[in-house]
Amino acid sequence: MQRVKDVLRQVGRAYSPQENRGLRGHLAAVAAFGAYTAAWGVAVGARKAKLPDRHDPLDVLFTAAATFRLSRLLSKGSVTSPLRAPFTRYEEATGPAEVSEDARGGTVRSTVGELVTCPFCLSVWMTATLTGAHLLWPRATRAVTGGVTALAAADVMQLSYDNLIQKNSA
Secondary structure (H helix, E strand, O other): OHHHHHHHHHHHHHHOOOOOOOHHHHHHHHHHHHHHHHHHHHHHHHHOOOOOOOOOHHHHHHHHHHHHHHHHHHHHEOOOHHHHHHHEEEEEEEEOOEEEEEEOOOHHHHHHHHHHOOHHHHHHHHHHHHHHHHHHOHHHHHHHHHHHHHHHHHHHHHHHHHHHHHHHHO
């Protein structure tokens, strides 16, 4: 095990000699994601869920919108900051109901902090979750993705309205 740690340390120094990029933590995150998606695969296989021949375009659109909105809510939402607080440090408010935070702590804590503050990173996990859920519970998942897509559309309308009011006030 020590040999593996030494090799990872060498690779990390060669990869980024100027700063410690936390490759061990990122490798652990990749392994955790692999285990997570494998668990979905096992669940789908155990249920003998029938895989679709092709994607329904509306399911793809609603899943994409729900993934975007949920990833943004979980990674940037001020209301979800208590979930991120053990792994992050507040920096500032950045927009309507959103905050900017920095990862903090040791290898595991900072890796989790990076993950939970990155909407792009969370969207990978959210896509895996919604894909697995579509295979196991298609009707319930469509109800959820449809509802979250409506929330995303409402957000666009709220922000558009605010921009319109600000332009007309200026």
